[in-house]
Amino acid sequence: MPELETANTTTESAAKGRYFVRFTREQRYMHAVLFTTFLGLAATGLVMRFSESFWARKFAAGVGGFGAILFFHKLCAIVLTIAFLIHVKEVFQRGLFRREKGIFWGSTSMVANWKDVKDLFNHMRWFLGLGPKPQFERYAYWEKFDYWAVFWGMIIIGFSGYAMWFAPFFAHFLPGWALNAVLIIHSEEGLLAILFIFAIHFVNTHLRPDSFPMDMVIFTGGESEDEFKHKRPLEYQRMLSEGKAESRLGIAPPLWLLNFSKVVGSIAIFIGLTLLVLTLTAYFH
Amino acid sequence: MSLRDRIIAAGVAVLAIAFAPIALRAQADCLACHGDATMTDSAGHSIAVDGQKFGSSVHGSLQCTSCHADIKAYPHPDKIAPVDCKTCHADQATSVSGSVHASASDQPCTSCHGVAHYIFPKDDPRSNVYPLNVPKTCGTCHGSPDLAKKHGLPNVYPLYMDSIHGFALSKEGLLVAANCQSCHGSHGILSHTSPQSPTYKSNIPKTCGTCHAKIEADYEQGVHGKAVAGGNLNAPVCSDCHTAHAILQPTESAFRMQSTPICGNCHKDKFSTYRDTFHSQLGSLGGYVETARCWDCHGAHDVRPASDPASPINKANLVTTCGRCHAGANASFVKYQPHANARDRKLSPALYYIRLFMNLLLAGVLIFFMIHTILWVIRSRYSQVKSRAANGGKNA
Known part of the structure; x- marks a missing residue:
């Protein structure tokens, strides 16, 4: 990514102060693959789930009927599966072979801990004006929930999906009724994922007043010092006290990357909210 | 009497004899006048006859007076009696008078068989009732939305023409393809509500079986065929699934799309699951x-x-x-x-509980986070405004 070459053109954002790296390029690419394939799976999956609705048939006719829908669904599924396997490989490589600290436990881990339970409780108290706002670490409890929801969803939806795709093969070691169950599981869990991402994740991460209209950090990788301090005070303090601020320093996101991210992010949010509305119309029809 | 007077008298007599009424026997006698293609009656209607075409028609060997029986000699009266086909075609006339077309018009015969002087046998391509021409002939009336509306009939002609039978007939010229009269009969067409009609529900398998013999035999072995044979007219016959006129090739997606709801009309619970x-x-x-x-x-x-x-x-x-x-x-x-049926606990308990669990998970997660998110948004905005740090997007 030619960030260094173009860094000097972004005088405006650079003037605001220091930027720190939150996500590596690989993590941002992973998120891009995840949301692109997720949108593809959601769009094609919802059409199948609500195949009797007026928009499903129109959409299917527009893209070439069911055959095309299923083709794109499976294509996205394969890409997402590969991305998931790469991620799992990465986690184990970093945690087990490279012995990197903070992968499976500790303040930088994705694994939930007692602090997350307290944070959830105290955050709710803060919502109601009953206490101070909790101080968050690198990953807040709702971010860990998002992560594990996707992780659990990948396994559940992925397994049930492949069980339907290769039903005669899976029938060798699954009982007959399981072939009925996988559709229920796949469609309900898929629906949960879709509703959760488009109605909850979008707001929690992007649309809430602190980040409105979009939290660009997952696209640009860098976060301004102000925002970092405000959103994740504990991680910021820890970084300073451990003397790691210098090594975390990044460059201000170049303008082209900000604009590109805004366009991509807006399209993703627009598609997501459209699918959300269509789902709700079909569900409460 | 002078010679001149005699000559005049003789001339008048000759002319009188020449113009005296004469008996008309041969077609040629009539065609001497009616052969003129421009001949019209006092109301302006053409009363010309193409002698050559008439001669080649099914009635070409008959004399004009065989049908126009009240004309004996020339000159004949301006007004003549309408031709009555039943004089010869008594059986057909009886059939028509008992059919749905009994009161169709003054001239039911020519409505279908065409211009009276140019009627051809039904295996002659020039005939209006030649198999390939039948749909067009019937469609003269049954392709008219006005007539369909007036009599409460479906406008069947376009449906038929787009059907597999219609295509076979119009595209392939398949003489054995079912045309209107293959199923409805010709002269004695009865309403499908009449038990004698070939299109009466319980007669339909036999009617279709005239051509589709093996399918009829199969149908009789199935539960639907047995039910209909046993007098249960709620069971489906051919036309309930295939429709009567708009019959499609069953392997086409259009037919496959429309077929399951048809079974579902009766098998509601099975359709739902x-x-x-x-x-x-x-x-x-x-x-x-x-x-x-x-x-x-x-x-x-x-x-x-x-x-x-x-x-x-x-x-x-x-x-x-x-x-x-x-x-x-x-x-x-x-x-x-x-x-x-995952909604039926007794029938499929495993599926019932899986579905229940998934629904509770879905509802639980969504309800909790909806409340969480709504409160969060309100509180965040409140803090931003209160601390006067609201800057239209950036963190407070």
């Missing part, structure tokens, strides 16, 4: 004809109960039946329930 399955979700999107519809598993014409060893859904046949689409289907695979 079918719609919960992937087979249905696939199928209702269209453009993908391979998905299992009702008859792909149950058979089409000889639908038999699962207990019948000849039924494709008999336990012994399931691997073969499912295997037609699902290569490698085994005994465990065919335990899949194509009509499972």
